[in-house]
Amino acid sequence: MNQLGIPLLSLLIATPLLGALLVLLTPRQATGMQRSIAGLVSIINLVLAVIVCVSLAPTAGYQMVEQQTWLPAMGLHYAVGVDGISVWLVILATLMTPLAIFAARQQTDGNQRAFYALLLLLASSLIGAFVATDLLLFYVFFELTLIPTALLIALYGVGERRAAATKFFVYPFVGSVFLLVSIAGLVYVNWQQTGVMTFDSVALSAAIANGTLKIDENLERLLFAGFFIAFAIKTPIWPFHTWMPQAQAATPDNGSVDIAGILVKIGAYGFIRFAIPFFPHASAWAAPAVAILAVISIIYSGIIAFGQRDMKVLLSYATISHLGFVMLGIFSQTAEGMSGAILTMINSGITTGALFLIVGILARQPGGRIADNFSGAWLSAPRLGSLALVAVFASIGVPGLNGFIGEFLALQGAWVSPHIGFTFVVFAVLGIIVSAAYLLRMYRTVFMGEVSVTSAVPEASKSELLVLGLLVVAMLVIGLYPQVVLGTMQPSIAALVQSLTQGATQP
Numbered sequence: 001m002n003q004l005g006i007p008l009l010s011l012l013i014a015t016p017l018l019g020a021l022l023v024l025l026t027p028r029q030a031t032g033m034q035r036s037i038a039g040l041v042s043i044i045n046l047v048l049a050v051i052v053c054v055s056l057a058p059t060a061g062y063q064m065v066e067q068q069t070w071l072p073a074m075g076l077h078y079a080v081g082v083d084g085i086s087v088w089l090v091i092l093a094t095l096m097t098p099l100a101i102f103a104a105r106q107q108t109d110g111n112q113r114a115f116y117a118l119l120l121l122l123a124s125s126l127i128g129a130f131v132a133t134d135l136l137l138f139y140v141f142f143e144l145t146l147i148p149t150a151l152l153i154a155l156y157g158v159g160e161r162r163a164a165a166t167k168f169f170v171y172p173f174v175g176s177v178f179l180l181v182s183i184a185g186l187v188y189v190n191w192q193q194t195g196v197m198t199f200d201s202v203a204l205s206a207a208i209a210n211g212t213l214k215i216d217e218n219l220e221r222l223l224f225a226g227f228f229i230a231f232a233i234k235t236p237i238w239p240f241h242t243w244m245p246q247a248q249a250a251t252p253d254n255g256s257v258d259i260a261g262i263l264v265k266i267g268a269y270g271f272i273r274f275a276i277p278f279f280p281h282a283s284a285w286a287a288p289a290v291a292i293l294a295v296i297s298i299i300y301s302g303i304i305a306f307g308q309r310d311m312k313v314l315l316s317y318a319t320i321s322h323l324g325f326v327m328l329g330i331f332s333q334t335a336e337g338m339s340g341a342i343l344t345m346i347n348s349g350i351t352t353g354a355l356f357l358i359v360g361i362l363a364r365q366p367g368g369r370i371a372d373n374f375s376g377a378w379l380s381a382p383r384l385g386s387l388a389l390v391a392v393f394a395s396i397g398v399p400g401l402n403g404f405i406g407e408f409l410a411l412q413g414a415w416v417s418p419h420i421g422f423t424f425v426v427f428a429v430l431g432i433i434v435s436a437a438y439l440l441r442m443y444r445t446v447f448m449g450e451v452s453v454t455s456a457v458p459e460a461s462k463s464e465l466l467v468l469g470l471l472v473v474a475m476l477v478i479g480l481y482p483q484v485v486l487g488t489m490q491p492s493i494a495a496l497v498q499s500l501t502q503g504a505t506q507p
Contacts, residue, residue, distance in 0.1 A: 007066050008052050009080045009131045012090065015045045016097070016124040020117040031112045035101065038116035042098040042123065049094040053087050056488060060084075060495035062133060062202065074197055079134040081202075084492035085342060088485055089130045089262070089269060092349045096262045097123040099353055102467055103360050115156055122148040122263075129266050135183050135199040135274070142234075142270070143176055145263060157250040164250035171243045175233035182226025186278060189215055205277040209499045217281065224282035227275040228290075234267030237327055238297040241320050248316035264319065265345045268326045272342070272496070276333065280500050287331040287419030294331070295427045297324035302434030306441070311359045311369050314442060315352060318395060321435055322348040328428060329410030332420050335497045337413020339486055342493075344406035346485060347394070347478065351403060354391040354471040358384065361460050362446065371442050375449040377457040384460040385447045387468045392443045394475040396436045402478035407432070 019041030023034050056063055062081030070076040082090065100119055125148070128141035146169050154165035183199070190204060190213050191197045198204065207213035215223070233240040244264070276283040298321050305317035322344060329341030361384065362377070363369045378385035394401040397408075411428060414420040460468070478485060 008048060008055075009064055009082060010066055012045060012048050012052070012094070012131070013080075013124050013128045015041060015048065016120040016127070020120040020124075023116045023120065024113050026113060028113060034112050034116050038101050038120060039098060041120060042094070042101055045123065045127075046091075046094040046098060049087075049091050052082060053091055053488070056082065056084065056087055058084075058488065058491055060491040065133070076136060076199060077134050078137060079200065080128075080131040080137075081133045082131050084489035085272065085496075086130045086269070088342065088346050088489065089265060090127055092265070092346055093123060093126040093130065093262045096349060096353055099357065099467065099471075102463075103357055115152070118148040118152050122152070126262055126266070130269065133201050135187070135201050135204070137199075138201070138270075138274070139176070139180060139183060142179075142230075142266060143173070145266065146172060149263060153247060153251050160246070161250040164246045167243050168247040172230075172233050175230040175240075178226040179230035182223045185219075185223050185226070186215075189213070189219070201274060205499065208278060208280070215279075220279050221282045221285065224275060224279035224286065227270065227279070228286070231267040231270040231275060232293075234270070235264060235323050235327065236267065236320065237293050237323060238300055238320070239293075241297065241301075244320060245313050245316045249310060249313050251312075262349055264323065265349065268323065268330060268341065268345055271327075271330050272338065276330065277496065277499055283331065284333065284419055287333070287417070290331045291328060291414070291420045291424045294324040294327035295424050295431070297321065297327070298428050298431030299434060302431050302438060306434065306438040308438075309370050309372050311362070311371050311442060311446075312356070314371075314438065315355050315359065318355075318435060318439065319348060319352050321431060322352070322395075324431065325407050325410045325428065328414045328420065328424065332410070332413035332417035333497065333500050334413040334417050335490075335493050336409050337417060338493050338496065339489060340406050340409025340411070340413055342406075342489060343478075343482065343485060344403075344410055347402040347406045347475075350471055350474050350478075351391055351395045354387070354468055354475075355395065357464070357468060357471075358388050358391065361464060362457060365457055371445045374446040374457065376447070378447040381457045381459040383465050384457070384468075387465070387472055388447065389443065390472045390475060391468075392439050394479070396439055397432060400476075400479050402475045402482075404479060405482045 019038060022037050022041070026033050026037065052064065060083070062083050065081040066079070068078040070078055097119065101116065122145060125141050125144035129138055129145065132138035132141055150165045150169040153161055153168060157164065186204065187197065187199060190207065193213055194207070204213065208215070233243075236244050301317040301321040301324070305314045305321070308314040308317065326341045326344050329337035329344065332338070359369060362374065366373070390401070394403045397403040411425050414428070415422055415425045
């Protein structure tokens with residue numbers, strides 16, 4: 001609760017659910033009303049998230065905690081809270097939702113009531129996953145994100161949408177089975193040693209850090225593997241990434257904003273919040289191997305992206321590349337690396353969200369999503385071209401824009417980390433060069449050159465330019481004043497790193 005006694009976090013979860021219900025109660029043909037309700041609800045939720053953010057004290061630990069007993073004999077509670085780490089992901093989730101709804105204004109196929117209801121259900125489950133402090137509650141929200149996303153792809157996607165939706169659902173779901181088994185194993189070990197049955201992630205992390213809960217080395221690695229498989233698939237990093245390009249290719253444009261902007265961040269968040277604090281020895285032991293996978297993700301995704309002509313598929317590989325930097329930062333287990341990882345997650349959501357909106361605008365033209373079908377778009381749409389250039393520069397990591405500082409901190413953390421080191425950083429920097437090559441080539445192909453009758457792109461609408469302009473402002477603000485975000489998360493990051501250090505020293 002906050003000082004006013006208002007359960008803001010529960011409201012953040014419940015408001016989209018209420019909005020989804022209201023949308024479903026509208027007449028089937030009232031698409032304007034459905035879009036207005038969904039948009040208004042998403043904006044209200046964004047305002048609530050901003051209130052939560054500005055109300056947060058600059059201290060470590062969960063704040064605005066809400067707890068309700070569910071099944072006390074089994075240690076089950078409804079427990080939510082927010083800190084300097086999760087609050088920015090909540091902001092990102094509530095920001096991406098109205099953007100996705102805005103991108104859907106051209107959506108005309110299928111049942112629009114279900115369409116907007118699914119978007120709002122996805123928003124609710126995303127927020128729930130980021131604020132849940134009870135492990136089982138987190139697992140429920142973690143799984144719930146699969147249902148609306150798979151339905152959005154299957155019902156409103158394009159191309160091989162059914163196959164993509166099936167793969168999107170089954171692949172992470174199988175990984176989640178490993179997560180559930182590991183959660184049960186961790187809770188059981190704690191119950192054996194302490195006599196307390198609890199799914200409270202805060203209590204479990206504290207018990208591991210102070211040595212109250214001791215896990216056998218081999219068992220710890222086994223339990224960590226369950227968490228790792230589930231979160232690596234959802235992140236996704238190589239070789240667990242194969243569902244994402246196919247899902248992005250089939251997803252409607254607004255769904256791409258949500259998937260690339262925020263959905264894939266749940267896996268990385270799971271590593272930060274649960275996997276590493278619960279298993280400090282195993283995560284340190286696995287860090288070099290994870291760093292190898294992260295570097296492969298960065299370079300491999302760049303090479304594959306370089307050969308792509310479908311701009312949505314190209315951007316999906318760019319997202320995988322960004323998440324490689326996130327994993328390097330997380331498994332550095334340093335304050336710099338962790339800060340850079342979270343900042344890169346936020347920045348990637350903003351920049352890829354903007355780029356997917358731009359691709360959605362271009363895809364309405366006869367050229368579709370194929371970059372080679374365009375030429376000279378800057379001449380016919382200079383404002384769109386200017387905003388797209390900033391977004392591309394931000395995604396590359398040009399200094400002064402938001403993409404730079406996050407990747408820099410992640411690489412700095414990896415460099416000084418005893419688990420990773422300089423060699424991995426060198427290869428990751430090569431990945432940055434590759435990403436600059438394929439993104440700039442895509443931009444040159446679409447926006448530069450001579451314009452023709454068949455490749456001409458009309459200027460984006462005023463509302464589209466406004467939304468993209470606001471995202472560009474966010475890129476500039478975070479790029480020039482990163483402390484706006486870093487200042488809030490630093491106490492929580494410092495406490496996390498201290499907990500990891502303390503846990504790693506326990507026998």
